[in-house]
Amino acid sequence: MxxxxxxxxxxxxxxxxxxxxxxxxxxxxxxxxxxxxxxxxxxxxxxxxxxxxxxxxxxxxxxxxxxxxxxxxxxxxxxxxxxxxxxxxxxxxxxxxxxxxxxxxxxxxGIIRQLDEEYFKKVEAIEFAVKYDDGKDPRGIKKADIVILGVSRTSKTPLSMYLANKNLKVANIPLLPEVEPPKEIFEIPSKRIFGLTSSPHKLNVIRQERLKALGLSFEANYANMDRILQELEYAESIMRKIGCPIIDVTNKAIEETASIILRIMKEDK
Structure with a gap:
């Protein structure tokens, strides 16, 4: 040339x-x-x-x-x-x-560029879910597409990660009677919030398995039935105050719970 x-x-x-x-x-x-x-x-x-x-x-x-x-x-x-x-x-x-x-x-x-954009959105959503997991930073509540509430062992974290793979930014917040819930959950639309609950018996079994995995005694308050009932009652009172949907995850797979959330979001739109 x-x-x-x-x-x-x-x-x-x-x-x-x-x-x-x-x-x-x-x-x-x-x-x-x-x-x-x-x-x-x-x-x-x-x-x-x-x-x-x-x-x-x-x-x-x-x-x-x-x-x-x-x-x-x-x-x-x-x-x-x-x-x-x-x-x-x-x-x-x-x-x-x-x-x-x-x-x-x-x-x-341009389809490969669209696929790349989809990939980076997913990565961003996963990073968001990790950053704002388990109430680490309440500032994520107002940035999130979805906020998940629930007591310990109601599958908040795996559900957050599953939804993140759907390109949704999810923050999850644990609810405990001794801890005041972040004010931000009362400052966003209730349709962006989903509460998770479960049967006391199922939680008791799951928490005992968790204690066993950690090498701790079943006598710990964490797996005490009265304590579990107290936590569930408190958590559901917060959810009712917000007016958000409450999903019983007792016998539901993560995919099923996610499907319910996605359906409700679609209906709201």
Whole structure:
């Protein structure tokens, strides 16, 4: 390539993939001056025609990632008619995958970027759930999409993490008779708050298992039935005061409880 060599990188999305491949290939030619011009978000045939007309004035190559078949075919025809070299980065791979999987692609531009954004939202939600787990910082209450209340061992933390994987920011708050609940739970809409309760017997069994795992005596107040009843009564009084939904998780899997919360949220919207 001489000083006037130009590579037009065309895409119906941001064009990052084609740009990176082109630069990696161009880097193999030491001393060769190469002007790489990226044109993203091309969605009309007229734009393609204008680029081809400009490219034919120079010593040019067309490199492209056009997912939409109609635009890809039009670009190829125009480039061929003008005698330009053109390289399809995406098309052959899409066709190969379609062949071996016997399925059809979505032909949706920019889908990998959307998947990346979805991934980072999930990571952010998980980090949020960890940061505001078990009432660590009441400031998370006003930032949360969902706030979960309940006594110890009502599955607040695993439920928070499950919902975080649905891209929801969740804060969970333990309720204890001796500890004043954070004022923030009374300052946000009750529809963002969900209370969890359970049968005293189930909690007794779970807490005894917890004590056993910690090597502690079953005689501890934590697993005492009277204490459990006191905690449940106090927690439910707070939930009723807020006016939030109360979900009995006694015989429910995490997925089932989450499904109930998601359904209620959808109905509220």
């Amino acid at each position: 001489d000083e006037k060599s130009i590579i037009y990188v065309i895409s119906d999305s941001i064009g990052e993939t084609a740009d990176q491949v082109t630069r990696a290939a161009a880097a193999q030619y030491e001393g060769a001056a190469c002007d790489i011009r990226r044109i993203p978000y091309v969605s009309e045939k007229q734009t393609i025609k204008e680029i081809i007309n400009e490219a034919k004035k120079h010593n040019s190559i067309i490199v492209y990632t056009m997912v939409i078949p109609e635009l890809r075919e039009y670009l190829e025809k125009e480039a061929q008619d003008q005698g330009l070299v053109y390289v399809d980065i995406m098309g052959p791979v899409i066709e190969a995958i379609s062949h071996i999987t016997n399925t059809k692609p979505t032909y949706k531009p």
